[in-house]
Amino acid sequence: MGGKSSYIRQVALICVMAHMGSYVPAFEARLGILDSIYTRMGASDNxxxxxxxxMEELTEASAIVSRATERSLVILDELGRGTSTHDGIAIAHATLEYFIRDVKALTLFVTHYPPLCELERAYPQHVSNYHMAFLLNEPDIATDTDDGDVQPEFITFLYQLIEGAAGRSYGLNVARLADIPDPILRTAARKARELENVVNARRRNKKVLSDLWSISDRSSLMQWLQAN
Structure with a gap:
C-alpha cells in the first residue's frame, strides 16, 4: 500500500529505458551501465x-544468485515471506548479505523483517535503509477505550521514499482500508499490542543480561543497580 513495489518497478523500468537511449520520466537521473537486471517479485505457484x-520464489532467487554480477541491478521483493517467520528471516538475511559481501551488485531489497535493517550497521558503507513516508493521524493513535478495546491506527500514505527504517508496520490500517469489520480490527489491534509488549520485554531482558555480563567488579555492579 505504501508504494514500495511500485517504486522498485519504476527503478527497473527507468534503467531499461535509459539503456535503450530513451528519455526517462525524471527531472534528473544518474545511472551506471548495467550488464543485466534481475527481479524477484510477486507470489505465485507453478x-x-x-x-x-x-519453492517458485526460491528457484527464481537461486537463478539470480548464480547469474548476477557487480554490474547487475538486483531487485528482490519480500524474499522469504512464503515460509515461517524465523526461516524467512534467515533466508532473506543470508541472501541479502551474500549480495552485499560477495556479489556487490546494486540491490533493492524490500522486506518487512526488522532484523534485516541491522545490516546497515554491519555494512555502513554499502547499505542504507529507506521506507515510504506516511502521516499518522494523531486522534486515532492506538489507545485503550473505556471498554478495554484498542483502536487501530489510521495513517495516510505519502508515496515518498525517505531515509531510515520504518519504526513499525501498520498492517492494520491496510485491513481497515480493505473494509475488515471493526470488531475484528479491534481484536487484532489488541493482540498486536500484546505481542509488541512481549517483544519489547524480551529486548529489555536481553539488554539487562548483556549489561550484567559485561560487569566485572562490584563497584560497577553497584553503579549499574543505582542507574537502573
Missing amino acids: IYKGRSTF
Missing part, C-alpha cells in the same frame, strides 16, 4: 512443475 509459491 502447478505444471509441482512447485509451491515458496
Whole structure:
C-alpha cells in the first residue's frame, strides 16, 4: 500500500529505458551501465512443475544468485515471506548479505523483517535503509477505550521514499482500508499490542543480561543497580 513495489518497478523500468537511449520520466537521473537486471517479485505457484509459491520464489532467487554480477541491478521483493517467520528471516538475511559481501551488485531489497535493517550497521558503507513516508493521524493513535478495546491506527500514505527504517508496520490500517469489520480490527489491534509488549520485554531482558555480563567488579555492579 505504501508504494514500495511500485517504486522498485519504476527503478527497473527507468534503467531499461535509459539503456535503450530513451528519455526517462525524471527531472534528473544518474545511472551506471548495467550488464543485466534481475527481479524477484510477486507470489505465485507453478502447478505444471509441482512447485509451491515458496519453492517458485526460491528457484527464481537461486537463478539470480548464480547469474548476477557487480554490474547487475538486483531487485528482490519480500524474499522469504512464503515460509515461517524465523526461516524467512534467515533466508532473506543470508541472501541479502551474500549480495552485499560477495556479489556487490546494486540491490533493492524490500522486506518487512526488522532484523534485516541491522545490516546497515554491519555494512555502513554499502547499505542504507529507506521506507515510504506516511502521516499518522494523531486522534486515532492506538489507545485503550473505556471498554478495554484498542483502536487501530489510521495513517495516510505519502508515496515518498525517505531515509531510515520504518519504526513499525501498520498492517492494520491496510485491513481497515480493505473494509475488515471493526470488531475484528479491534481484536487484532489488541493482540498486536500484546505481542509488541512481549517483544519489547524480551529486548529489555536481553539488554539487562548483556549489561550484567559485561560487569566485572562490584563497584560497577553497584553503579549499574543505582542507574537502573
